[in-house]
Amino acid sequence: MAAPKPLIRPEDITICESTQQMISKARRDGVELFFDRAAEMKPCPIGADSACCKHCSMGPCRMNPSDPYRKVGVCGASIDTISARNFGRMVAAGTAAHTDHGMAMLELFRGVIEGTITDFQIKDHLKLHEVAASLDIETNGRAIEEVARDVYRELEKTYTQVEGEIPLVKRVPAKTLETWRREGIVPRGAMREIMEMMHRTAIGVDQDYENLAKQISRTALADGWGGSMVSTDISDILFGTPAPVEISVDLGVLKEDQVNIIVHGHEPSLLESMMVSTAAPSLQAMAREAGAKGINLVGMCCSGLEVLSRHGIPHAGNFSSTEAALVTGAVDAMTVDIQCIKQDLHKVAGCYDTVFVTTNYRAKIEGALHIELDEHDPLKCTDEIVIKAIGRFKNRSQPIEIPRRVSRGVHGFSHEYIKYMLGGSFRGGYEPLNDNIINGRIRGVAGVVGCTNPRSKQDFSHVELVKELIKNDVLVVQTGCSQVALAKAGLTTPGAAAMAGPGLAEVCETVGIPPVLGLGACVDNSRILMAVAEMVKTGGLGDAIADLPVAGCAPEWMSEKAIAIGQYFVASGVYTVFGHTFPITRETKFEKLLFAGLERQGLGTWGFADSPQDMARLMLAHIDKKRRELGIDK
Ligand code: XCC
Ligand code: SF4
CATH class of the missing domain: 3.40.50.2030 (Rossmann fold)
Structure with missing residues (x-):
C-alpha cells in the first residue's frame, strides 16, 4: 500500500494566519477543504494553455501547446482560433455575471421608483443627480422621482439596446472613445454583445482571431462601462455612496458570545436587508433570551465589501477563507446569493451544524436550504434566517475556535x-x-x-x-x-x-x-x-x-x-x-x-x-x- 502523501504545511498554503489555523483545525476535524482538492487535482496541461476545443462533437480536439501549429482541429480550427474562442467565451461569461447582477440592481431601482418595492429607498439624491447629469438628463427644478425615471430608462439601454452606443460611453475620454470607434468596438448593448460573442465562437463561425478579438473587447467594454458601472451607480443611489470609515477585517470579527451571521456573495440587497433584521428589537430580544450577547453580522467576499464601507460592517475574509470561517464552529448561519460560492460550503457547513441558506433563484445548491429573498418583502427571508441562526446558537454543540486576529x-x-x-x-x-x-x-x-x-x-x-x-x-x-x-x-x-x-x-x-x-x-x-x-x-x-x-x-x-x-x-x-x-x-x-x-x-x-x-x-x-x-x- 502506498504511504499517504505528506500534507502541505498550512503556512505554504496561505499567509493568512487565521486561515492557517483553521486549515489545521479542519485537518483535526477530518474536514476536507478546497485547498486539499487543489493539491490533489492537477490542472490539465492542455486545458491550462487553452489548447483544446469542445465546441462541437467532432471533437473535443486537443492541440499540442509546445508545438501549437503542428495540428488543427477536425474542422480545421487553428490554435489561434481555438484560444481566441475560449478567451471570448470567458469574457462573455464574466460580462454576463456582472451585467446580470447590474440588471438585478436596476430592476430593484425600478421597483423603488414605481413604488412596488418599499423596503428600499433612493438614499443618495446627490449621486442620482450626478448620474443624471452624466447622462445629460435635466435635473433642475425636477422632482427626484422624475429624474430617477429618466435615469432608469436611459440605463436600461445598457442591456437592451441593439444598435448605437451604450449610454455610459458619455463618460469615456474623447480620444479613447475615438479609438474605440475606429476599431469598431463601442458596445451597443450588453445582451447583444454577449449573444454575438457566443454566436461567433460557435463551430464554423468567426475563425479569424483578430476579428474575434474585436468582439472580445466590445463585449468586455459592455461590462466595464456598462453592467458593472450601472451596478455601482445604482447601488450607490439606493444604499449610499461610500465614504472612508474604519473597519475590522479578519476571522477575529466573529464573536463567541454572539449569534454570528455571515453574508457572502455579491448583491448588496441581501446584506442591507439582513442589517434591518438583525437590528430589530424583537430579534435582538430573542437572541438575548437564547443566551447571546447580541447578533453579530459579518460580510465576506464582495457582499461584505459592498456594505463595509457604507455601514461599517466588519468583514471576515476573502474567497479562500469562506470555508475557514465555517471551520471556527462559531458561524450560526451563512447566507449566500450569487457568484464565487463554492458548492462545498454547504457540506462544510453541515460538518459544523451551521445553517447554510441560498437566497437567490439564480444560485441554488443541491441539498441546501433555500429561502428566497423577494425584494418586495425582503425581511421575510432575512428574519427567518436570523431566527434559524438564533436556534443554532442555542443548540451549539461543537467546540468553537475563533482565530484572534483582527486588522483595523x-x-x-x-x-x-x-x-x-x-x-x-x-x-x-x-x-x-x-x-x-x-x-x-x-x-x-x-x-x-x-x-x-x-x-x-x-x-x-x-x-x-x-x-x-x-x-x-x-x-x-x-x-x-x-x-x-x-x-x-x-x-x-x-x-x-x-x-x-x-x-x-x-x-x-x-x-x-x-x-x-x-x-x-x-x-x-x-x-x-x-x-x-x-x-x-x-x-x-x-x-x-x-x-x-x-x-x-x-x-x-x-x-x-x-x-x-x-x-x-x-x-x-x-x-x-x-x-x-x-x-x-x-x-x-x-x-x-x-x-x-x-x-x-x-x-x-x-x-x-x-x-x-x-x-x-x-x-x-x-x-x-x-x-x-x-x-x-x-
Ligand atoms: Fe470572487 Fe467578488 Fe474574485 Fe473575490 S475577487 S474571488 S470574483 S469575490 Ni472579485
Ligand atoms: Fe474540434 Fe472544430 Fe469541433 Fe472545436 S469546433 S471541437 S476544433 S471540430
Missing part, C-alpha cells in the same frame, strides 16, 4: 471621495492627484484587484506586490478579494504610509490617507475606470486613458469575471498584468495580439508574471515609459 483599516474610497480629498478636482486644488503625479511625488497609480486562488499561496502575491508598488511611490487602488488581503496585512491604515516611498508618504501624510485605497467589490472596478477618466479630463497627463502612468494587476485571479475585467481595462487603455496563470498558448499569433498588438491599436495591453516582484517590475516599467512619453520623468 480605512476603506470606502469612492472615486467621488478621491476627487474631493485630493483637492476638489483632480487638478487645480490643494495637493491634487494629477499635480502630484506631474511633480513626481506620486510616480503613478496602480489598480491591484481580483481573486485569491488555492493554486497560489493565498494573499501572498497581493501583499508583496502592493508593498513593492508603494515603496516605489505608486498609489494603489483596490477592489475585491485583493482589498481584503491588504486589509488583513494592515496596509489600509494611514500608518502604512511609513512603508511608502518618500513622495507617496508625504502625500498620504498631508491628506491623511493610507497608500492603499479600497474602492469596494469587483463591480466597483468601474470606480477605477471613473477615476482614470477623471485623471484624463483634469489634464496634464495626456488625452487618452492609454497615455496615463497607470497599470493594473490581478495577481491571484481565478474567475472568468477577472478575465472580463482585465479585458475591459486593456481595451480602455490600461496595461494589465495577470499573475501565476494565463489561459493562452505561448508563441502564438493570438498571444502576440493580446500582449503587444492591441497596444499598437491605441488600446492597452496584457502582461503576465509569476512572481509579485516580476509583476511590480513590469508595472513600474510601464508607468515609467508613460512618464517619459508625457515628458514628466525626472
